Amino acid sequence: MRIPLNELDNHKGETLVLQGFVDTIRNLQYVQFVVLKDETGKVQLSIEKNEENKALVEQVNQLTVESTIKVEGVLMDNPKVKLRGMELLPSKIEVTSKAPLELPIDYKKKDASLRETRLDYRLLDLRRDENNLFFRAQTLLLNAMRNYWFQHGFIEINSPKICANAAESGAEVFKLDYFGQTACLSQSPQFYKQMAMASNFGKVFEIGPAFRAENSHTSYHATEIQMIDAEISWIDSCQDVMDMEEDWLRYVFHELKTKMGDEIKEKMGIEISDVTNPFPRIPLLEAKKIIKGKYGFESERKDDLERKEEELICQYAKEKYGSDFVFITKWPFSSRPFYHMKDEEGYSDSYDLLFKGLEITTGAQREHRWDLLKAQMEEKGLDPKDFAFYLEFFQYGCPPHGGFGFGLARLMMQIFEIDNIREATFVYRGPTRLNP
Numbered sequence: 001m002r003i004p005l006n007e008l009d010n011h012k013g014e015t016l017v018l019q020g021f022v023d024t025i026r027n028l029q030y031v032q033f034v035v036l037k038d039e040t041g042k043v044q045l046s047i048e049k050n051e052e053n054k055a056l057v058e059q060v061n062q063l064t065v066e067s068t069i070k071v072e073g074v075l076m077d078n079p080k081v082k083l084r085g086m087e088l089l090p091s092k093i094e095v096t097s098k099a100p101l102e103l104p105i106d107y108k109k110k111d112a113s114l115r116e117t118r119l120d121y122r123l124l125d126l127r128r129d130e131n132n133l134f135f136r137a138q139t140l141l142l143n144a145m146r147n148y149w150f151q152h153g154f155i156e157i158n159s160p161k162i163c164a165n166a167a168e169s170g171a172e173v174f175k176l177d178y179f180g181q182t183a184c185l186s187q188s189p190q191f192y193k194q195m196a197m198a199s200n201f202g203k204v205f206e207i208g209p210a211f212r213a214e215n216s217h218t219s220y221h222a223t224e225i226q227m228i229d230a231e232i233s234w235i236d237s238c239q240d241v242m243d244m245e246e247d248w249l250r251y252v253f254h255e256l257k258t259k260m261g262d263e264i265k266e267k268m269g270i271e272i273s274d275v276t277n278p279f280p281r282i283p284l285l286e287a288k289k290i291i292k293g294k295y296g297f298e299s300e301r302k303d304d305l306e307r308k309e310e311e312l313i314c315q316y317a318k319e320k321y322g323s324d325f326v327f328i329t330k331w332p333f334s335s336r337p338f339y340h341m342k343d344e345e346g347y348s349d350s351y352d353l354l355f356k357g358l359e360i361t362t363g364a365q366r367e368h369r370w371d372l373l374k375a376q377m378e379e380k381g382l383d384p385k386d387f388a389f390y391l392e393f394f395q396y397g398c399p400p401h402g403g404f405g406f407g408l409a410r411l412m413m414q415i416f417e418i419d420n421i422r423e424a425t426f427v428y429r430g431p432t433r434l435n436p
Helices: 005-011 053-060 115-120 129-151 190-198 238-267 284-295 305-322 370-379 384-392 408-415
Strands: 015-027 032-035 042-049 066-076 087-097 175-180 181-185 203-211 222-235 281-283 325-332 347-355 358-363 403-407
Touching: 005 015, 005 042, 015 087, 032 066, 032 384, 042 066, 053 222, 087 384, 129 181, 129 203, 129 238, 175 190, 181 370, 181 384, 190 203, 190 222, 190 347, 190 384, 190 403, 222 238, 222 408, 238 347, 238 358, 238 403, 284 305, 284 325, 305 325, 305 358, 358 408, 370 384, 403 408
Parallel strands: 042 087, 281 325
Antiparallel strands: 015 032, 015 066, 032 042, 066 087, 175 181, 203 222, 222 403, 325 347, 347 358, 358 403
């Protein structure tokens, strides 16, 4: 069985068989050094240039960086070796795949190639150590999310991604022919989360793909994203949804900070956010007054926040409340989907959650009463006949419910202070990118 390189401390003095990529080769007068790497770590191979090692020396002479090898040898303690104070003394090397002498990009030097060129060769770009760490952290986050929901009695659902209707009015969707019918790729599991509430599932979550046919070229938009959604029943207002999301994020960030925070800080210089303090909750109009009064910035838009405003209100939340998160509440119903419930003042009973200057979540209490939901559709200029399947969810009894959804890549962007969603996605899809 292959031994991962991060477990070598337990095998010093043993004869081992290791496999990995060739990270570097140093061919000196009397000795050769090869650094072997796998997804868990690195180790140095040392080959003395003597008669006994003649065949090995010749193999290393022909070896190229980024080739993969299988090597057998004895693992020895050596305090003089800067890399982990150990070295493997090979007795046999097998080249399992050979890389060309020159690669299309120097992936170790991120700034040596344009971003689009690096995306063309994403398989190489992903070999950078920080990318490995990034996606290991993402895996930990997703596992923590699921752990929290499992511990709190949520059911995981997998909603269909081929749908008859868009989940949001006016949404741009990817259309396709579905055996003679026009269908579209889902840009949200919203309707099906609510179906689960009407099905007496109580609390559900989903982590899955969504598709947005927006011809947008910003640094935080993509056409295919991983959405994280949750929905809960028996609520009194969107405050209950915010309570759940805040408690969930506090658990998730605590897991990330505890288990990987030191490594992330050491290797990437990123301090994982402290989520000890409560997330402030500020109504939209109050947020705009704060932004104007404290920072002298005023937007022409009254029903939404511009990017600059998101940054400034997050700055305020950090300065006053010590929080990288801030909820913005009480949005005009005119700027929200038809399925959001109205509160007693006529506002949408909804919120946005901002994190480090960027909106990452929209959440709300949903309108669960059939007659009011139908009326709100008509108010938005929608024909209820087009949403007959959706309205049926509410004809046979449906509990008060609400939930939220957000894109995984946006969250990862902000955690790791990455300035472009293309760098925070395993393989990015945008209006001008369909490969690799």
